[in-house]
Structure formats: C-alpha cells, structure tokens
Amino acid sequence: MNPKEIATPYTTAQIFNIIRQNGEINRMGITEISGVSKSTISHQINKLLKLGFIEEKAPLDSSQRKLKLKIRGEIGHVAGIFLGTTKLTIIIFTLDMRIVAEKNYFLDSISEPESCNREIIKQLKTLCQAQHIDSLWGIGIGFPFPVNFREGKPDSPPNVPLWHGYPLKQLYEQEFGCPVLVDNDVNVMALGEGYMGCTQNEPNFLFIKVGTGIGAGLIVDGIIYRGANGCAGDIGHIAVDGSSVQCHCGNRGCLEAVAGGKALAAKAEQKAASGESPFLAARLKANGHLKAVDINDGAIEGDLTCIQLIKDAGHAIGEVSAKLVNFFNPSSIVVGGGLSGFGNLFIGAIRESVIRRSLHLATYELNVCISELKQKSGPTGAGTLILDHIFSSEEFSTTLERLPFTTPHSSANSVQI
Numbered sequence: 113m114n115p116k117e118i119a120t121p122y123t124t125a126q127i128f129n130i131i132r133q134n135g136e137i138n139r140m141g142i143t144e145i146s147g148v149s150k151s152t153i154s155h156q157i158n159k160l161l162k163l164g165f166i167e168e169k170a171p172l173d174s175s176q177r178k179l180k181l182k183i184r185g186e187i188g189h190v191a192g193i194f195l196g197t198t199k200l201t202i203i204i205f206t207l208d209m210r211i212v213a214e215k216n217y218f219l220d221s222i223s224e225p226e227s228c229n230r231e232i233i234k235q236l237k238t239l240c241q242a243q244h245i246d247s248l249w250g251i252g253i254g255f256p257f258p259v260n261f262r263e264g265k266p267d268s269p270p271n272v273p274l275w276h277g278y279p280l281k282q283l284y285e286q287e288f289g290c291p292v293l294v295d296n297d298v299n300v301m302a303l304g305e306g307y308m309g310c311t312q313n314e315p316n317f318l319f320i321k322v323g324t325g326i327g328a329g330l331i332v333d334g335i336i337y338r339g340a341n342g343c344a345g346d347i348g349h350i351a352v353d354g355s356s357v358q359c360h361c362g363n364r365g366c367l368e369a370v371a372g373g374k375a376l377a378a379k380a381e382q383k384a385a386s387g388e389s390p391f392l393a394a395r396l397k398a399n400g401h402l403k404a405v406d407i408n409d410g411a412i413e414g415d416l417t418c419i420q421l422i423k424d425a426g427h428a429i430g431e432v433s434a435k436l437v438n439f440f441n442p443s444s445i446v447v448g449g450g451l452s453g454f455g456n457l458f459i460g461a462i463r464e465s466v467i468r469r470s471l472h473l474a475t476y477e478l479n480v481c482i483s484e485l486k487q488k489s490g491p492t493g494a495g496t497l498i499l500d501h502i503f504s505s506e507e508f509s510t511t512l513e514r515l516p517f518t519t520p521h522s523s524a525n526s527v528q529i
C-alpha cells in the first residue's frame with residue numbers, strides 16, 4: 113500500500129467535503145487534492161453516489177470530457193440565524209449553500225431571552241412551512257454576545273444579563289430535532305466571509321467587527337480559533353497607546369472606548385457642543401443626539417472634524433491590529449460591522465497604521481479590505497458553521513443515521529461508512 117495512504121486515510125466525509133468545497137470537481141481533481149490513490153477515491157465516491165449525496169454530471173464545456181462530481185444540495189436544508197442588536201436575519205440554505213429563503217425581522221427588544229427566542233423559533237417555523245420544508249438537517253446561530261460554544265449558552269453578556277446561562281442549544285435542538293450550534297456574532301461573520309466573501313480560500317485571516325463594540329474572529333488553518341475558554345478575539349479591550357479614556361469594563365484606554373460606535377457618537381457630540389463642527393452642531397440641534405451615521409454624512413459633505421474622527425478611529429484600530437499582525441501574520445484583515453460603512457477613508461487609516469506599526473515581512477502581501485458579504489456574512493457563517501459540523505468526519509455517520517431521507521439510489525442505512 114502507498115505509505116501516503118496509510119498516513120492520510122481519507123474517509124468518505126473528507127472526500128465529500130472536498131467536493132462540497134470545490135463546487136464541481138472531477139475525480140482527478142479530488143485525487144490531486146487528497147493525495148490518495150484513484151482506487152481509494154473511486155471506492156469512496158461510489159459510496160457517496162449510492163447514498164445519493166452526490167451526482168455526476170457532464171461538463172458544460174464539451175472540450176472537457178471528464179464527468180464532474182457535485183453534491184446534491186437540494187436533498188436537505190439548514191438554517192442560519194443571526195441576531196444583531198434588534199435585527200434578526202434567518203436564511204434557509206440547501207446543503208450546497210444556495211439560498212432557499214431569506215427574511216429580516218426587527219425585534220422590539222432582545223433583553224428578555226424567553227420571549228425573544230420564542231419569536232425567533234416561530235419565525236423559523238413559519239419560513240420552513242412556507243417552503244414546504246418538514247425538517248432541517250441543522251441550525252447555526254450567531255448571537256451578539258459572548259457564548260460558551262461547547263454548551264451553547266451565553267456567558268455573562270454585558271448588556272443583556274438575563275441571557276446568562278440560557279440554554280439556547282438545548283432549546284433549539286428540542287424544538288427542531290436537529291443538531292444546533294451557537295457562537296458569537298464575530299466568529300460566524302468570519303466564517304461567512306471565509307466561505308464566500310473576500311477571503312475565500314485564505315486559511316489564515318482576521319475578521320474585525322466594528323460596531324457599538326469591537327471584536328475579532330480568527331481563522332487559523334481554515335477553522336475558527338476560539339482559544340482555551342472560547343473568548344479569543346476579544347480585542348475591544350486591548351489598550352490603545354496614550355489613551356486614558358474610561359471603558360465600561362473598568363479599565364482605561366480600551367480600543368472599544370476609543371473607536372467603538374458609542375465612543376465616536378459621544379466624541380461627535382462634544383465636537384458639536386464645542387462649535388468645532390458646524391455640520392455636527394446642526395445635526396445635534398435637529399435630532400437631539402448624534403450617531404455614527406451623522407459622522408459619515410459629515411465626512412461625505414467635507415466636514416473636516418468628521419473626517420478626522422473617522423481617521424482617528426481607523427488609526428486606533430490599525431494600531432491594535434498591527435500587534436495582532438505581528439503576532440499572527442494573517443493574509444488579510446477584513447473589516448465588517450456597522451462602522452465599516454465609513455468606507456475607504458476608514459479602511460485607508462487602518463491600513464496605514466497597520467503598515468506603519470507592523471513588521472515588513474508580515475505586511476508584504478497583507479490585504480486590508482471591507483467585508484464583501486456585509487449584512488449576509490453573519491447568517492452565511494451560521495449556515496457554514498452547522499454544515500461544517502454535520503459533515504465533519506466525527507459527525508458524518510451520525511448525520512446519516514439521524515436522517516430519515518431516502519434517495520432515488522438507495523437507503524442511507526444500507527451503506528457502511
């Protein structure tokens with residue numbers, strides 16, 4: 113036997129995931145990626161064809177004679193749920209991540225977990241019924257607070273204390289009878305961007321969400337890095353050099369207290385009150401308060417104070433990002449969240465600080481960009497999270513056993529994996 117085959121015994125799940133990640137691929141392509149023999153690949157592919165998980169189709173280009181393999185995405189569905197401060201997005205995907213249904217909802221408040229989750233469950237069931245979907249293969253959820261990933265429970269969420277320890281995973285598993293994974297919003301956004309956004313096929317990158325708070329998702333070797341206790345990427349409380357501004361966490365100079373949405377709105381109100389910015393003063397007088405969007409509008413109008421506020425925030429984020437770049441050496445930094453709407457002015461300031469403060473080798477090919485998926489990165493990542501789980505080598509057999517589907521080819525139970 114080929115020694116490489118012994119060292120890397122490709123399972124049916126791994127072959128399936130190569131096909132899944134490549135969209136359409138011929139047998140030769142799978143052999144090249146996996147590095148195992150044609151006969152082993154052929155054996156695994158025949159299993160998958162018999163199960164009805166994949167199909168072979170003729171290539172569109174008649175000059176390519178080899179049959180292409182693709183997964184039969186339509187045989188099942190998963191849901192990606194993403195909750196912002198008040199906005200809920202639910203997307204139902206096929207197994208190859210095509211969108212079957214998408215809906216956005218506004219919730220009055222998310223402070224009380226019981227009523228909030230009952231509403232989300234009701235909306236997901238309604239969406240499934242409308243699409244004649246009897247059962248889901250899995251549900252991925254992204255919520256805007258720290259989550260104990262293993263247990264699927266929020267952990268000490270700062271603004272919604274009633275959610276602490278609320279059994280989210282258990283509740284959704286009971287309601288829908290399928291596997292459920294719950295993670296924090298930034299991690300699922302990073303996964304979404306890596307799956308079909310601007311960092312597709314990049315195994316090491318950093319996703320920074322800049323909204324009211326600031327957090328990062330770290331993709332390392334193609335998977336999310338959660339750290340020992342699941343709170344890796346909490347960069348909002350890294351100190352910015354020379355700042356002593358008070359943060360709600362009790363420390364001073366935290367990035368979130370310098371460049372988060374709430375901090376910027378407060379600074380804008382100070383600038384308006386001091387008469388430094390006529391634009392902001394007029395907005396404050398009209399609305400009684402200022403938001404990040406007012407700063408953006410002012411910058412578009414050419415208000416120098418607004419432009420400087422955006423640049424300063426970008427430089428602060430860039431300064432902290434440079435520390436991460438020196439430590440982690442990502443190929444890209446993707447910036448998402450509400451404040452990424454500041455656009456090129458903001459991204460340019462982040463890029464400038466990162467390059468100025470990082471090692472040359474680490475920034476030689478570093479890409480700093482705005483999230484391509486924007487609002488879709490969260491629900492897309494939630495869908496990816498659960499699909500990666502149910503089709504992992506560890507869960508693949510269980511996924512087959514759990515599912516009552518029959519295919520035109522055979523019964524799932526008749527094939528041993």
Ligand SMILES: [Zn+2]
Pocket residue numbers: 348349359360361362363366368369
């Ligand atoms: Zn802090």
